Amino acid sequence: xxxxxxxxxxxxxxxxxxxxxxxxxxxxxxxxxxxxxxxxxxxxxxxxxxxxxxxxxxxxxxxxxxxxxxxxxxxxxxxxxxxxxxxxxxxxxxxxxxxxxxxxxxxxxxxxx
Amino acid sequence: xxxxxxxxxxxxxxxxxxxxxxxxxxxxxxxxxxxxxxxxxxxxxxxxxxxxxxxxxxxxxxxxxxxxxxxxxxxxxxxxxxxxxxxxxxxxxxxxxxxxxxxxxxxxx
Numbered sequence: 023x024x025x026x027x028x029x030x031x032x033x034x035x036x037x038x039x040x041x042x043x044x045x046x047x048x049x050x051x052x053x054x055x056x057x058x059x060x061x062x063x064x065x066x067x068x069x070x071x072x073x074x075x076x077x078x079x080x081x082x083x084x085x086x087x088x089x090x091x092x093x094x095x096x097x098x099x100x101x102x103x104x105x106x107x108x109x110x111x112x113x114x115x116x117x118x119x120x121x122x123x124x125x126x127x128x129x130x131x132x133x134x135x
Numbered sequence: 136x137x138x139x140x141x142x143x144x145x146x147x148x149x150x151x152x153x154x155x156x157x158x159x160x161x162x163x164x165x166x167x168x169x170x171x172x173x174x175x176x177x178x179x180x181x182x183x184x185x186x187x188x189x190x191x192x193x194x195x196x197x198x199x200x201x202x203x204x205x206x207x208x209x210x211x212x213x214x215x216x217x218x219x220x221x222x223x224x225x226x227x228x229x230x231x232x233x234x235x236x237x238x239x240x241x242x243x244x
Contacts, residue, residue: 055232064137065221065234080231113178121166126178 024048026116026127034133040102043130047096047116053077054097055117055124056089060110068112071097072120104134138162141222141235148242154209156238158222161203162231169196169207170221172237178221181207212242 027046035041047054056068068087069079073094082089086105091097101108111131115124139160148154158167169181182189182196184205189196193212198205209216222235 057232057234064139064236065223067232067234078231115178123180123183124168125180126170128177 026114026125028112028114028127028130030130031128032131032133034135035104036135037106038103039134040100041104041132043099043101043112043132045097045099045114045116045127047114048118048125051116051118051125052094053117053120053122053124054091055115056097056099057113057115058110059113060107065113068099101132104132106134108132109134137236138233139222139224139235141220141238143238144236145239146241148212148240150213150242150244152212152242154212154216154240154242156207156220156222156240158205158207158235159203160205160222160224160233162224162233163227164200164203164224165227166225167198167205168223168225169205170223171218172221173218176218181220209240214242214244217241 029044033041052073054071057065059065067081069082069089070077071091074091088100111129113129114127117124142157167184171179171181184198193210195208219237219239221237224233
């Protein structure tokens with residue numbers, strides 16, 4: 023069974039540009055989570071989808087971040103316009119039920135110059 | 136102050152040593168996770184706990200809900216155990232997740 027996949031693995035963009043990160047959860051997992059780790063800090067929760075609905079987006083830093091999960095399968099996280107402080111590693115995780123173990127993707131390393 | 140505190144931040148051990156990593160949290164939780172990340176690798180979930188103790192191979196995780204504390208133990212440590220170990224909690228109000236900053240473990244042959 024394929025695990026959680028994320029694309030791209032690395033992205034380098036300039037301040038002001040737009041970047042879209044993609045996460046493909048494990049098939050059948052209704053719960054999808056986005057996390058972010060900025061350099062030297064702990065991982066922070068961004069948001070949680072149950073199927074296509076945003077269950078909790080309290081961790082989204084500001085309105086430059088937009089997450090979608092149309093159809094309840096893969097999810098995208100768009101940053102527009104990107105700022106320097108958005109640099110970090112963005113992780114996606116999925117689980118079948120909310121109380122289950124989460125399976126993490128490899129992360130996308132975003133660098134904003 | 137972070138809702139989840141881990142200690143130590145860095146740990147170096149000789150192969151074969153018994154290792155303990157500690158995690159304390161300040162919020163009410165419904166579950167606590169121990170995660171592992173090897174250098175350059177992805178995050179792997181080791182344990183999810185809501186009470187008591189779990190064991191998987193040489194790894195043991197315990198949690199004391201009253202004291203808001205969890206420990207991850209590694210018996211007979213091996214260089215392949217070298218990784219960052221992260222403690223994370225899911226709150227019992229809503230679905231917030233808080234993470235510790237991680238413990239970087241190096242096991243020397």
